[in-house]
Amino acid sequence: MENGRANMKPVTGISQVTCTAPVNIAVIKYWGKRDEQLVLPINPSLSVTLSQDQLCARTTVAASADFKRDRVWLNGQEQSVDAPRLQKCLGEIRRLARKRKHKDERAGDLLGSCVHVCSENNFPTAAGLASSAAGYACLVQSLAKLFHIDGDVSHIARQGSGSACRSMYGGFVEWTMGRLEDGADSVAKQVAPAEHWPELRVLVAVVNAGKKAVGSTEGMQTTVKTSALVKYRAEHVVPSRQEDMRQAILERDFQTFGEITMKDSNQFHATCLDTYPPIFYLNETSKHIIHLVHRYNRHHGKIKAAYTFDAGPNAVLYLLQDDVPEVLALLRHFFPPSSTNNSEREFVQGLPDANRKDLPAELLNSVGLEPSPGSVQYIIHTRAGQGPQVLTDPQQALLDEKGWPKKQN
Structure with missing residues (x-):
């Protein structure tokens, strides 16, 4: 290339x-x-x-x-x-x-x-x-x-x-x-550039690879027509949030980067719910991943993983390289692959799989979710890249x- x-x-x-x-x-x-x-x-x-x-x-x-x-x-x-x-x-x-x-x-x-x-x-x-x-x-x-x-x-x-x-x-x-x-x-x-933050990693948890029910173009048009929240967001929230995010990236400040990422994802989906009729892009597995991330961060007393969701149920998790083994272990524990998934493809694809990590009972209890086999189809492990x-x-x-x-x- x-x-x-x-x-x-x-x-x-x-x-x-x-x-x-x-x-x-x-x-x-x-x-x-x-x-x-x-x-x-x-x-x-x-x-x-x-x-x-x-x-x-x-x-x-x-x-x-x-x-x-x-x-x-x-x-x-x-x-x-x-x-x-x-x-x-x-x-x-x-x-x-x-x-x-x-x-x-x-x-x-x-x-x-x-x-x-x-x-x-x-x-x-x-x-x-x-x-x-x-x-x-x-x-x-x-x-x-x-x-x-x-x-x-x-x-x-x-x-x-x-x-x-x-x-x-x-x-x-x-x-x-x-x-x-x-x-x-x-x-x-x-x-x-991508090389600016070499420790940053990305896990894409594919929950549903099928076509979404409401396309982005249609969804945006309806939201702009009917949502008061999206107008407030555009005028009063995003301008300062954009500048704060830019600064967090330049300083490689993962705590600020992670917090803004999650807040902005939540607000985006809130505008979808504020749309009339409402648009639901997240499903139950998406919500369970959100709970897992917040409980995991709370257990450690700081942000170690941050989720974001575009117009669909698939989760994108940002984290640092050192935390990949633990987060992958959590995802494997609470969203284990089904036997069908195992036979069709590797559960974790992309960058070399991190060393398996044993999870302490205290951490598993802090997350406190019921395992949901097969609800995550597979995970793509990647990083920032080139144009x-x-x-x-x-x-x-x-x-x-x-x-x-x-x-x-």
Whole structure:
């Protein structure tokens, strides 16, 4: 992988690029738009970009004068190319290519060509794990490289999926709210690189990998229309909370980082409950994980783990490297894998599993939950990671040398 310009190898008149892009999980949540068409948020947000070694989208884009029309495949299934947000991203990239044609003839070479796009995720799609963020960041990065567009393109990714703009950078990233009517200043900016906090670890507890009942776009629209709490949050809570979180990251202050992360997750889901009719993204297992984290922290007298939940029931736990063995042991004890889960996949995936740790009876009694076998399907152990990457090995492309998917369902 490399961050530089793609290795463009025309094959039978085809130009092709393959990229990967990461998932990001917000610690200050984005929920609600002030402009639906431009995808402008009602408040700023801040997230952690997760390592692509465990969670990423991969996209190959190809352009050729021989293609009859634009076509898109996602996870082996052809999708409608008429989706408004997809068209926005394609249109913006082509607009920039036309604008820069007089400066760089390469940008204009492909303007008359249709594109084929093939993308896949290595994690559940539409399950509240930021699949759209990774997917649109990957699409925009790939198209930008294909059309030789340099510089920040997070404002284009934003128009595909708001949080996708944050997946355009690695480490710790904020999405500025912006003030301009055209949204030109509503972009993503890196607060700190992934290497800034090497001890930080992330455990993603997958509770339900299925598609959520209420999609994020629909949920946001209803919340903005009906919730008084979301308006108060945007105007009176998030601005100072955003600054406090930025400072906690720069100082590697896990106590403040953890407290704000949990409070902001709770408030986000409170706005969902304040929506009319209410939206329920958390399930009983989600609530049990919340109880476990608070009781675990109370037992130790400080914050050693912090939860956050996006628009779904799956828990994302932030913690420091030294505490991974104990927290994993707690999750194994109270949410043990079922025999079915064991036969299908490893319960803990990702980074090398920490050494097993025996839990003292005092700690188990402090948590005091009834074990719930099979309620957590599996756990992904990861860390902060880099932004989008370019793949130069043709074997990693999802399209063949003629621009067609190598795999189709």
